Amino acid sequence: MLISSAKNLTSGNLLKWSIFKNHIACNALGTPLVIYLEKEELKSNENLIMRIEYSTTKESDAAQWLNSNQTNLKQYPYMFTQCEAILARTLLPCQVKLI
Numbered sequence: 013m014l015i016s017s018a019k020n021l022t023s024g025n026l027l028k029w030s031i032f033k034n035h036i037a038c039n040a041l042g043t044p045l046v047i048y049l050e051k052e053e054l055k056s057n058e059n060l061i062m063r064i065e066y067s068t069t070k071e072s073d074a075a076q077w078l079n080s081n082q083t084n085l086k087q088y089p090y091m092f093t094q095c096e097a098i099l100a101r102t103l104l105p106c107q108v109k110l111i
Contacts, residue, residue, distance in 0.1 A: 015031070015045060015064065016065045016067070017063075017065045018047050018062060018063070018065075019062065019065075020060065020061070021063050022058055022059065022060060022061050023052075027047050027049065027053070027062070029045060029046060029048065030046050030048075031043055031044070031046075032044040032045075032046045045064070047064075066104070068104070072102040073094075073102050074093050074099040074100055074102050074103035075092075075093055075103055076091070076092055076093070076094060077089055078090040078091075078092070
């Protein structure tokens with residue numbers, strides 16, 4: 013997965029972010045995306061609405077394709093997703109609470 017930007021849609025501000033490659037949970041849960049928020053981004057009376065722009069790669073095991081010969085009408089390929097917890101992390105940023 014390739015992250016291109018993170019933006020606070022409430023304020024319109026671009027947010028600083030990084031990939032935390034040395035986190036202890038990386039092997040089991042994927043690589044954490046860390047988004048840094050300023051104090052003014054965390055007003056207690058407002059919701060924080062965020063947009064993360066990303067693209068995924070062919071290595072995503074969650075998105076799979078059937079070629080046209082495998083479909084009912086045999087005319088078009090068919091893409092489907094199988095988003096079990098571990099596979100979903102190869103397709104999109106997922107929230108994980110680490111305790």
